[in-house]
Amino acid sequence: MLEFALDARRGAFHLEISCRLTAEWTVIFGHSGAGKSTLLRLLAGLDRPDNGRIAFGGTILTDIAARLFMAPGRRGCAFVTQQPALFPHMNVRSNVVYGVRPRNNLREWMGRVDEALALVGASDLHDRYPRDLSGGEAQRVAVARAIAVRPKLLLLDEPFSALDGPAADALLDRLQVWLRNNGVQTVMATHEAADAFALGAEVALLQDGRLAALGPPQEVLAQERERITSRLSNRAVRLK
Amino acid sequence: MLEFALDARRGAFHLEISCRLTAEWTVIFGHSGAGKSTLLRLLAGLDRPDNGRIAFGGTILTDIAARLFMAPGRRGCAFVTQQPALFPHMNVRSNVVYGVRPRNNLREWMGRVDEALALVGASDLHDRYPRDLSGGEAQRVAVARAIAVRPKLLLLDEPFSALDGPAADALLDRLQVWLRNNGVQTVMATHEAADAFALGAEVALLQDGRLAALGPPQEVLAQERERITSRLSNRAVRLK
Amino acid sequence: MDWQAFFLTLRLAGLTTAILLVIAIPLSALLVLGRSRWLAVVEALAALPLVLPPTVLGFFLLVMLGPRTAFGRGIIAVLGHPLAFSFSGLVVGSVIYSLPFAVQPIVAGFSAVEPNLVDAARLLGAGPERLVRTLLVPLAKRSIIAAAVLTFLHTVGEFGVVLMLGGDIPGATRTLSIVLYNQVENFDYAAAYRTAALLLGLSVLALIAIYTTANPRGDFRRSRRA
Amino acid sequence: MDWQAFFLTLRLAGLTTAILLVIAIPLSALLVLGRSRWLAVVEALAALPLVLPPTVLGFFLLVMLGPRTAFGRGIIAVLGHPLAFSFSGLVVGSVIYSLPFAVQPIVAGFSAVEPNLVDAARLLGAGPERLVRTLLVPLAKRSIIAAAVLTFLHTVGEFGVVLMLGGDIPGATRTLSIVLYNQVENFDYAAAYRTAALLLGLSVLALIAIYTTANPRGDFRRSRRA
């Protein structure tokens, strides 16, 4: 269970959100600039809020009033940022293995890397260097690197924006099964409302730094649904 | 008119394409790893092919046999790369104005910047630095920077992957009008087949480094259309 | 404190640093952006002045700039006097000796600039000159500061070349390092300690000022969003 | 050619470079990753050895390490002899004098590493030590090479500190720079030219080897795809 009350200013932008996420998979939905990345960075511990606290599974990750701040690497939390920040001087295997612990069991190591890469469909990229990957390949490797650490909490910031719809859907499905089996709570920022439905995820709707709604997609995206369906039908019509 | 015959190897990947693009707007469609970015980089002059030539509007841009290679900045061509490579030490205005010439007319300068930023809906970002932009904002600024130079040929590599569908559609519509008015030929890589229909663009379908088909979307995406419409309908159904 | 020597030293170090930045920035850009294999040789040559003891380098310069070489005679014909024993001579000597201090960090700094950004600038029509001015220099700012600090401080402390080429002429070539050396050699330790303390004190203050503004700590390390 | 002096010099320069990298890498990491305002002061102090003429610095070290200070007497009590006039003494002097050549470029190099990558490593649980070893050092490779080259070459050419602190004892403190200086002082120019030519020749070869491997030109500047 992830619980937080956060208050953070970035220039004119003001993020002020307080909520409790209990679902296995939460989708943070919102337009460009709504504050999705800002929120995830705070949760991951990459930034500090001006005020507020974050607790996950009973552990306090951030508590400004109590001067508590747990380092990003200690939160049991993995974060796939919007730009896949792969280490350019390491090949894909070394990137994926970077966060794996303990570091003394080579077979365990290699096993985890293979599992993670297979899951994202990047098994043949082992020896490549990041600059030799396509945009979508880099994103998949970044996801593999995050799940290889076996986090308790996984934060994803538009992780499949460089993949086409079918590929992203297939990947999400596989990922969902794996994460469920491994008991990982996931929070994913996206601007694809359809993802929420496909995943059967809880939806947190961000608007301008506030939480506009929280609940199942059918409720939260009621308005949005109209717009999306009409657009989808339009397109479907145009396609025909 | 853009005409090229290219042969380039990158590790095990082999790009071999020869075609002539005459449409105002061409969409390069293909799965992740199909070779979209590789092709655009060759057209922009960021990479050299192993063999082949590129000609645009009668000018030869690249001709390996004849040892001709025009520098990227001289091709009358702007390129929005898949990662928006904004200059981190300059604010948005300075980024957008960077390629504008001549550099002696301040009003012209400012006019162009304002026009470009307005077109992509980023007019309020003038004074921001790149690290203070959201993912979608950065992409829009990158597009503004490219069109501010008034290119004859515009290359876009998944320029709106960080925007939600409606926002991307609206932007594409505005951009199409502007580009038409300014007589710019555009080549855009995307994995959203729907874009091709929306734009009424010609489609070049890439598969594994080869040109699988070239023509109007209705023809080229015949197979693809089936998959897409069924998926769209599925989703539309799930949404209901 | 010999204030004349103090200001002479400042002038020498300042001028040397300025000249070296003007030389080292384009040279480093060439080394980083160029593609010829010969550039490794140029880069190696640019590091060489360091290998020789400064007094020996000073001696070679003394001979080379003097009237016994065609080069030296050319200079004398132009200036009307040999470069040695003049302020300009010291500048020439210091520039040559400190060249590696400027080139090495700047080459490293330019090499670290994201190639993606260089590509972006090229696409927008930037030629080499603009690339260096608007991209490499500001993005390698920290390396350029390092180069300037190394060059400046080293010239302040420079002694061997100055000793050889200078002739200890007050107001022209008597720098603070010579004064300090003379104080030590003449067993005037009290004066030497005073001079050294002043020099160190001023340097520390200047450096703290530079480092506080150059690295606004915390902020500098802020990662990019999104 | 005085081969004893030659190998002594290599040993001194090699050891000094190794020690300085071991000191400068963690120090630079602290300066770059730390957040305290006092770090600007530390950074300033680390640049100071340059300000003093090497002979004067050598003199201060000589006095400090000698039997006339409590510190020096302590060292003599431990070692049985003063640090000065021994090989270890030269190492100490060279390390102190060359500190800025190592710290300055490395700090600049570390500063240039993408904060996004540092964040990514932290998220994956890397502590400071791992961050430095797996990320900062390999990504600032070019700056570390610059630091090593500056330190090594400068120690080869180092003269003032060695002269003062060494006492020119063959096999212990007679380095090539002293030999070369003595040859020049003794009007034995032919020998001086030979020694200098050999030194320069070897250095050029070594440097070309370094720069050809460190910067595979063209390839190095290849931009990231996608």
Added chain:
Amino acid sequence: QQIRIAAAADLEPVLPPIVEQFKQATGINAQVTYQASAALTTQIQNGAPFDLFLSANLDYPRKLIAAGLAEGLGDGTAGSPIVYAKGALVLWTRKDGSLTPSVELLRNRALKRLAIANPDRAPYGKAAIAALQKLGLYEALKPKFVIAENISQAAQFVDSGNADAGLISLTSAKTARLTADGRYFEIPADSYPPIEQGAVLVSRTQQRVAAKKFLVFLMSAPVQEQLRRYGLTPGRRVP
């Protein structure tokens, strides 16, 4: 057996054959470090492991004696350094220049730059100033001085053509290198106080006997006589 000698830089052309002869005669190896006398004095003050110090003047040895760091054996007492040689000052020019060394040259307007050694500590520099003052030329020549760290550097200033003439030591002028390219004129010995060079035993030496043997050898008649060849006048006789 081995002794370590700290010797003034101007002895570098002089001492090597003497050391060789000493080794032949006694089997003792003398290993010499040549540096400016002032630097050597500083080093001895701070514990340098030398057994003997051959300075280019008397001041530095006296200073060490006063500090209890060295022992003189001159006059048969421990109180004063042994004067092992006296130096001579010469005016030196290059042969290929238009100037011939002479007192007249010092008055010549064509003389633009005159190299001297640092008068604060180099004995030849002190002597040069004294001589010029005696000749009444000091004020006129002062703006033309270029000051070198030591005699050998003063010679380099002239030898490289950057200075027109230099007041240097006879020992330098007599080296093969400088005789080949230059001419010298000996400054009259009565125009400057004698350049006496003193030797002392470093107090903390472990090689007292061997070091004294070297001093005795240095002061022996044949060796003293030999010094003339290198441009030094023999010092006083050993008592």
